[in-house]
Amino acid sequence: MRSYIYTLTYFGFFTTILSHLTFTNIKCGTRDSKFVDFEKCYIKAVNRSHKYIDIHAKLFQVPVDNVTVKFELFRNNNHGYKPFFVNVTIDACKFLKNQKNPVMRLVYNVYRNNTNANHTCPFDHDFIIDHLWTGNIESDFTRLIPIIHGDYAFFTEWSVYNIFRAFINVYVRVSDRQ
Template sequence: MWRLPVFVLWIALQSTSFSHVTFTNLKCSSLDDKFMEFATCQIKAVNRSHKYLDIYTKMHQLPINTAWVKVKFMKFDNGYKPFFIDLSYDACKFMRNKKKHPIAFMFFRSFVNNTNLNHTCPYDHDIFVDKLYTGELETEFSRLIPIPSGDYAIFTEWSSENTTRCTVRLYMKIFQK
């Protein structure tokens, strides 16, 4: 069943035009301050066109043995509306076999070199994404999927022990080169 989306992506690759991504906003919300809190959640400008983001999460209840992630890709069209398929997966199982979920793996590869979320459960440390540069999304994601210019967002929801713990929303603008 996964072969059809991969084939469609391969066909789209033949006519893909490269995009430029710029971060416009970042919102991190802890839903349980006793479980975790965001010490850092910011976008920093490198120059006028390139930015990077930093997220540092202070974990108060360790270890984390179960983790679920929901990812929604949104496009602005009189409000943010779903743009691509929603992903929902058990992060611990995903980390054990990343290639079983090719779209989630493509998304994960865009930030794996900038985070300490690069191993399977249990997580017994604070969690960070350090200096995720806009170029990472350009080279990993937009080169395979033709994305029209516009305003987009990636909404993520992170859960542990069947309880939603936090949300992270990344807003960006995409321009065709």
Template sequence: MTYLLKFGVILTTIIECRFEFTNLKCTSLDKSFLEFQHCYIKAVNRSYKYITIRANVFDLPVYEAITNFDLLKRNNGYLPFLYNITGPVCPFFENKKRFPVSSFITGLFLEHSNFNHRCPFNHDFIVDKLDIGFLNGKFTKLLPFPEEL
């Protein structure tokens, strides 16, 4: 059975070419398969914010999954400006070198998560304390953001 895991990332680009967390929405399309226990942005102070997501998976083990990743920029609504990737998860974890863009995107949060191994997945999905400073370093040094669309 194949399930679609949809992750949407909404980024706000500022003139200095950095971004910040403004909104996070976690929605389960099939609540009998997966439900979000935690999905929030926590602001510790003005400069330190982090994301925590915990998804409880009820139908274990997961042998096949498809993910969708959108990178959006806010400009008269949310517009895709760089990536909209949909693909299978298990072949990606078998050989990450075949998928360089997906490897870059997953590298943004794999250090803060528990799903950095091959299929099958026999546990809940957790992203814990993914902070803005870590992401700013990855994006601004390796992948410059456009200031205008």
């Protein structure tokens, strides 16, 4: 059992030192412009090696107390993005009350400190992610999970009251540290 623990620690350490994550693109869109619109949705460079994301989704019908999020991870295999490892749909309000889903807890912890949506429902304000930078993801995410180098996409679909309202797709590249 001890060697198994050391192996996991070794791989976590290995990916932290040798992996670099960078945002390559972000796409935000709405399926219902009377419900939500994006005031901000962009990537900005901090320096040559790190970038951050800003998202500001303006909600026109508040309060919101029924949110479902579909989260999918894709990997580019030179023939386009194909599903990779994660395809989860959660009731966001229930999740925020009781964070039992370990995959979604890991994803949520990446941006929890950079958002105003870090409380339970109802939401009576806009959805904001402010300055989510790659350094946080490298230190929090890649140290826990060994990730194969390559291009990935995180696709999210946001439904409110069981109606598909918006999507946020974030594209990243995991590569060797330079």
